[in-house]
Amino acid sequence: MSVAEEVLHKPVTMDDVLAAADRIRTLARKTPVGSSHLFNEACGTSTFFKCENLQRGGSFKIRGALNFLMSLSEEERARGIVTFSSGNHAQAVAIAAAHLGVPATIVMPTDAPKAKLESTRAYGPAIIFHDRQRENREEIARKIAVDSGAVVLPSYDHPWIIAGQGTAALELFQEKPDIDAIVTPLGGGGLLSGTIVVARALRPEMRVFGAEPAIANDWYLSLERGERTAIPPPATIADGLRTVIPGKLTFPIVQTRTERVVLVSEEEIKSSVRFLLTRMKLVVEPSGAVAAAAVLYEKLPPEIRSAGVILSGGNIDLKALAEICAEGG
């Protein structure tokens, strides 16, 4: 059993996040924390944005990818890794692997957005295409791992990934230690799980919220029912949050400490992307704007006066950006 498999059932601790922060320091950016008078006035909440859209690779995903690769043994790194993703995780793994000299194979769907494919390919990983309708990408990845001896790098459901993603909240709490609440987008749950590990250790009284599209409410339903609940593939514009079921590892972590999952409409997401563009001069992809939408559209309990929001990514192509702008123009 590889080291990566051995740790699978160990709980993620604050020490793991601190170790991750130390590991990734030179390769991940310490992203700025921004604020906007106009945003605060619009919603009445003093909001601090952790700008992971300005992170290397355009999203927080590089944090977990680096921490995973740097936690492998020398021998495992030499054999390489394999992962599957059509989005930010693919790009993050490609960048991290290129920097660390780890051979990487990425399984991507044949219909992956051209922009995301090109920006992943630029870093030189091997890319294996699969037919999204007919093949299971996870099985393909596992088969490659068995055949080649490569380690499978999950996109969220792994302690090293969760610990790495937690470093974003760690930086935010270090800069803004007094916020009442924190809100993150909820896709696979890696970002919120890492955030919870840090909140538990540093800010036990902090209120923690996840945000997801109302039409991709797998987390909302799962927390309501107390068990992981699947939904049909959702057609939300937030393409990074199209997961259909919470992660096995992330679900119990999120469950212990999340006050509520707040739901936002597609229109609220797009309108928030436009607000961030025109008022704050930041390009945030729809998935990355979901937590901001939750605050802007006043979905948090009204007594919350200040909130940290993770703008989790900014990877959006020109065509999609043009459409979102045109709808609001």
Add this chain to the structure above:
Amino acid sequence: MSVAEEVLHKPVTMDDVLAAADRIRTLARKTPVGSSHLFNEACGTSTFFKCENLQRGGSFKIRGALNFLMSLSEEERARGIVTFSSGNHAQAVAIAAAHLGVPATIVMPTDAPKAKLESTRAYGPAIIFHDRQRENREEIARKIAVDSGAVVLPSYDHPWIIAGQGTAALELFQEKPDIDAIVTPLGGGGLLSGTIVVARALRPEMRVFGAEPAIANDWYLSLERGERTAIPPPATIADGLRTVIPGKLTFPIVQTRTERVVLVSEEEIKSSVRFLLTRMKLVVEPSGAVAAAAVLYEKLPPEIRSAGVILSGGNIDLKALAEICAEGG
């Protein structure tokens, strides 16, 4: 004669910039300095971006406006100020005046872009409209000043404005003291003049460049001929750089220390806006992207290995943004 008029013929010194930095510290943002591996790879120059698009009011203009207002006597501030602008300067003055409780009158053209008008009006100044074809806005402003006792606040041609704008370069040099060159957009010349005052004092060997649209080449022609030279009103997309002649005060400062004015095409400007949007996740208006375009399209001498670039503003409306995105999609 008011204090503001008395200083008109005094040279701007590094002490003036340092005093301005001290004055504006609490109200202007210390904007982040960003960089992008993809940008550096594309042009071969290690480039550091001073993100004045993330400044309050969406451009560097708040620096000069605050320094001007805070340099007035109590009695002058009570009488108020009058200025004329359809763009970033108007918005900056409105914000600065509102924060300092100074009555402000802003002369704007009847055809000012609705977004810019609204974001200026939100801060509560008196707005006087003029017909751009038939009336001279400077004369209107002077008449208001004579009638009301208000002080005219120029948009670039004043030592207090120049000293204020110099604080952007001051912050950049403090963070990146070793860059070979600095490039700023050239409109009225306030930003480049302030930059030169700082470069002279802190980095006498630094190479200084201005950048302007090729179809708005008043500075290029003026430096070539050794005298202020007017051009017909240019139709460049860089609406903040549509000045038709260099400033009286800014021209001699720019002339002493600018190695060259580099010219960029309209296509190069738009393409740079798209690069900054998609690769760096920053909204930069066309005027604000002109210096970045100069570096990206390799207009600097090839021996320059590192450059500071001021991204001077990010105020662009959704319609214009949608068009620029759609053209590149």
